[in-house]
Amino acid sequence: DANPFKKMPNILYPDEIMDKAYNRAEKIAGDLRTTERGLSLPKSRIIEDNKIRTTSSVISDNLLQIVEKTPSIDHLDPFYREILEIMVGSDEFKKSLAAINWAADLVKKLGMQYSRKVKKAPTPQATSIVRKEFIGRVASILKQIYPNMAFLGVARNKLKNMPTVKDLPSVVIAGYPNVGKSTLLKTLTNAEPEVNSYPFTTKGLNIGYTEEGIQIIDTPGVLDRPIYERNDIELHAVVAINYLSDMILFVIDPTEFCGFTIEEQVNLLNEVKRTFKVPILVAMTKMDVDEIEGLETLENELKGFDKIKISSLKKEGITDLKVRITEILDEQGLLSLLNDIE
Numbered sequence: 427d428a429n430p431f432k433k434m435p436n437i438l439y440p441d442e443i444m445d446k447a448y449n450r451a452e453k454i455a456g457d458l459r460t461t462e463r464g465l466s467l468p469k470s471r472i473i474e475d476n477k478i479r480t481t482s483s484v485i486s487d488n489l490l491q492i493v494e495k496t497p498s499i500d501h502l503d504p505f506y507r508e509i510l511e512i513m514v515g516s517d518e519f520k521k522s523l524a525a526i527n528w529a530a531d532l533v534k535k536l537g538m539q540y541s542r543k544v545k546k547a548p549t550p551q552a553t554s555i556v557r558k559e560f561i562g563r564v565a566s567i568l569k570q571i572y573p574n575m576a577f578l579g580v581a582r583n584k585l586k587n588m589p590t591v592k593d594l595p596s597v598v599i600a601g602y603p604n605v606g607k608s609t610l611l612k613t614l615t616n617a618e619p620e621v622n623s624y625p626f627t628t629k630g631l632n633i634g635y636t637e638e639g640i641q642i643i644d645t646p647g648v649l650d651r652p653i654y655e656r657n658d659i660e661l662h663a664v665v666a667i668n669y670l671s672d673m674i675l676f677v678i679d680p681t682e683f684c685g686f687t688i689e690e691q692v693n694l695l696n697e698v699k700r701t702f703k704v705p706i707l708v709a710m711t712k713m714d715v716d717e718i719e720g721l722e723t724l725e726n727e728l729k730g731f732d733k734i735k736i737s738s739l740k741k742e743g744i745t746d747l748k749v750r751i752t753e754i755l756d757e758q759g760l761l762s763l764l765n766d767i768e
């Protein structure tokens with residue numbers, strides 16, 4: 427899944443676009459001009475007409491480029507649609523693109539209109555007045571869309587450097603803080619995870635890969651507390667994660683050392699279950715701890731869930747956990763690609 431915003435062009439300031447158009451128009455006019463000092467009416471008309479048409483096409487092309495190279499929201503991969511909403515706001519983004527499209531269209535139409543007008547200008551001076559009037563109108567259109575251009579420029583800079591989440595079978599880890607999620611991620615992937623600077627939270631996503639090529643994503647701040655406590659942006663982050671995940675690995679700490687009761691943890695699990703439509707595997711962790719009081723109660727509460735006991739610290743149950751993850755992904759047909767490679 428390549429970052430669809432990478433293709434967005436650099437957004438020029440109105441002055442820069444005007445300069446670009448001016449330079450091109452002057453160059454063409456210069457080629458047409460002869461050494462004679464006073465220009466004849468037909469020659470003036472040709473020169474000014476060329477300036478008008480060049481200015482019009484340079485500017486409208488520049489604006490259209492922006493619109494064409496910016497991914498359209500309606501065709502965006504749903505994950506990136508959420509990212510757009512989180513990072514810049516889709517409404518404003520849409521509005522800005524529409525404004526630029528409008529301006530491109532108008533500049534083109536004005537170019538044609540003034541091209542006709544300059545051909546009827548009665549004197550050489552009149553031809554240059556027509557051209558100046560045209561330039562004035564174009565400048566004011568660009569001024570009008572300046573806020574939209576500035577918005578898109580900022581949006582582009584934010585979006586284009588966003589890291590890419592690989593298109594691999596993905597397991598998303600959920601569970602309250604301190605239950606042992608990041609320890610488990612390290613245990614499963616035998617490596618320090620990449621910290622991926624997605625803007626979901628201040629913390630980013632931690633991503634690791636298993637030997638089998640499965641992507642394991644820890645989402646600090648996203649799936650670690652009840653959904654009703656969330657603001658709008660965080661909700662979009664939850665939705666984005668929803669699109670990323672092929673299954674959820676929900677970590678429960680039955681020792682309650684994490685500071686959350688078993689009941690609170692099971693409530694979050696049930697909430698995640700209602701929110702996500704992917705298979706959930708529950709990992710009861712910290713099994714190396716002696717005499718875990720609430721274990722029996724917990725097992726009763728987890729009756730309807732696919733579950734496994736592990737200890738990241740002692741590396742117990744990790745192989746079984748990996749096998750179960752592989753099976754769940756395989757049941758969804760997600761491992762066929764990896765198997766083919768083997």
Ligand code: GDP
Pocket residue numbers: 601602603604605606607608609610711712713714715736737738739740
């Ligand atoms: P996270 O906030 O969910 O990512 O939790 P961490 O992975 O940072 O772990 C929180 C605490 O639990 C740390 O002190 C870990 O050392 C400890 N921990 C994690 N896994 C285990 C385990 O399997 N057994 C024990 N005894 N402690 C663990």
